[in-house]
Amino acid sequence: MPCRYTAGQETRGVILIEEPGGSKATAVRTILREVKFLALNPETGEPRYLEIQVPSPATLKSVGLAILAALGVEHIASSAKVWEIWEAVKQRLRAAGIIVLWSDEAHDLIMARSANETESSLRMIKSLMQGDNAVIPILSGTRRLAEVAAFDPQVSRRFTKIVPSNLQYGMDEAGLISLVEYFSEEAAVILPFLMGSSRRIHAAVFSFIAGVTPPMPMLG
Incomplete structure (x- = not known):
């Protein structure tokens, strides 16, 4: 179950900020797959985490539809209102037993067509972190994600920010x-030689994320 904070009223999330090519998606995907108790929901046999790619341009409606599509809901009436879509999102997440909702390319939330749309999307994410069936959101994207605090400080304080430093x-x-x-x-591999480490750092664009599972403080 997700750990609860603020007198048990809400969950916490993670923001992973890395420039393109930094392997952030690979790192998150590896971690989620290796956390054993996230692997399968015993009732459905499906993973207890959900991965989506935030559409661009990101609107409250398009993000909600992306989540529903990832949950297998493809046909939504074009006349459906935003609040109806997000009610369906919450119901489907609960029915699927989802604990972690990972949104990749989440910087598109900050780059929405208007500040109002950005703020509305962030408030909706905050609502997913509250209630009896709250989930743990993971947002991964470029450095534009750091601007989340400027749009909604309350959402920002609910997230742990991870910004990997460059190799030097x-x-x-x-x-x-x-x-x-x-x-x-x-891997039982014998290397006859190791390429110069400086060359390896350069080849990796000064970034190297290993698929090692760190602690998951958001889960209990």
């Missing part, structure tokens, strides 16, 4: 070599 020459070579050696041993 002269500081990270030894650790990078140790990491490669560790994975080589785990």
Whole structure:
């Protein structure tokens, strides 16, 4: 079950900020798949997390429809009102036993066509973090996501922000070599040589995210 905060009234979420090509989607997907108690809902046999890609341009309606599509609901009347779509979202998430809702390319929420649309989308995310069937939202995207505080400070304070730092020459070579050696041993691969660590840092565009499962403080 999601951990509860504020006298048990709401959950907390995670914002992962990384520039394009930084492997943020791979990192989140790997972690979600490796957390054993998120793997399958015993009642449905399906994963207890849901992944969507935020449509661009992002509106409250388009995001809601993207979530419903990921839940297998394809046919929504064009006349459906926004509040009806989001009521359906909440009902479907509850019925599917979803605990974590991951929205990739979430910077498009900040880049919506108007500030009002952005604020409305963020308020709706906040509503998903409240109530008996609250979920843990994960938002991943570029540095535009850091602007969430400017639009809704209350939403911002509910999220842990993760901004991986770039690898640096002269500081990270030894650790990078140790990491490669560790994975080589785990995979029973014998490397005749290791490419120069400075070249490896450059080839990785100064970013290297390993598929290692960290603690999940949002779950209890």
